[in-house]
Amino acid sequence: SQTIHQWPATLVQPVGSPLSLECTVEGTSNPNLYWYRQAAGRGLQLLFYSVGIGQISSEVPQNLSASRPQDRQFILSSKKLLLSDSGFYLCAWSGMGATYEQYFGPGTRLTVT
Amino acid sequence: QQQVKQSPQSLIVQKGGISIINCAYENTAFDYFPWYQQFPGKGPALLIAIRPDVSEKKEGRFTISFNKSAKQFSLHIMDSQPGDSATYFCAASSRGDYKLSFGAGTTVTVRA
Numbered sequence: 001s002q003t004i005h006q007w008p009a010t011l012v013q014p015v016g017s018p019l020s021l022e023c024t025v026e027g028t029s030n031p032n033l034y035w036y037r038q039a040a041g042r043g044l045q046l047l048f049y050s051v052g053i054g055q056i057s058s059e060v061p062q063n064l065s066a067s068r069p070q071d072r073q074f075i076l077s078s079k080k081l082l083l084s085d086s087g088f089y090l091c092a093w094s095g096m097g098a099t100y101e102q103y104f105g106p107g108t109r110l111t112v113t
Numbered sequence: 114q115q116q117v118k119q120s121p122q123s124l125i126v127q128k129g130g131i132s133i134i135n136c137a138y139e140n141t142a143f144d145y146f147p148w149y150q151q152f153p154g155k156g157p158a159l160l161i162a163i164r165p166d167v168s169e170k171k172e173g174r175f176t177i178s179f180n181k182s183a184k185q186f187s188l189h190i191m192d193s194q195p196g197d198s199a200t201y202f203c204a205a206s207s208r209g210d211y212k213l214s215f216g217a218g219t220t221v222t223v224r225a
Contacts, residue, residue, distance in 0.1 A: 043215055044215045046212060049212065101162070106155065107155065
């Protein structure tokens with residue numbers, strides 16, 4: 001069966017510091033991968049998605065970037081965090097091709113102080 | 114702009130009652146409509162999904178009703194239980210699209 005991991009689970013970082021969040025998927029090959037952000041009590045905002053290694057599509061121009069160095073690894077980064085970057089970051093995967101079902105990871109709670 | 118509009122924002126129901134959440138869309142190319150359940154501090158979990166070739170799909174106490182002509186779909190939670198207290202998101206996608214368009218979410222509270 002497929003499993004999706006995210007780490008760290010929680011993170012407190014000062015303004016201006018760098019960020020690296022990691023997501024890995026097990027049990028599948030060539031998944032589509034997604035990064036979402038969820039502000040407190042709000043909906044899901046798609047940040048990036050990737051349909052293959054090195055292929056990244058950005059949905060919202062901002063202080064963040066994403067990379068996919070391996071087939072089942074997706075990384076969310078920032079060079080300098082802003083207060084507005086605080087939130088709950090969720091990674092998701094779906095099957096190869098334009099399949100519909102997306103499955104979410106456990107999330108990373110980021111607080112920028 | 115938000116392609117899927119969800120209502121209500123929140124609702125409170127007594128144990129054993131029926132919770133109803135509604136979603137509406139404009140994009141007629143949408144042909145997949147999932148619902149996600151999210152508990153506090155957890156990632157959303159796929160709950161149930163429907164395609165427009167059927168008008169209703171039931172899984173246990175959860176039922177999706179779909180009205181293609183009205184471009185609306187809804188989630189009914191029958192015999193609501195305190196363990197159903199969560200935030201529910203509707204979503205939609207179309208063939209060939211890698212993305213899901215999510216509604217804003219509905220927080221359901223079931224009172225014992």
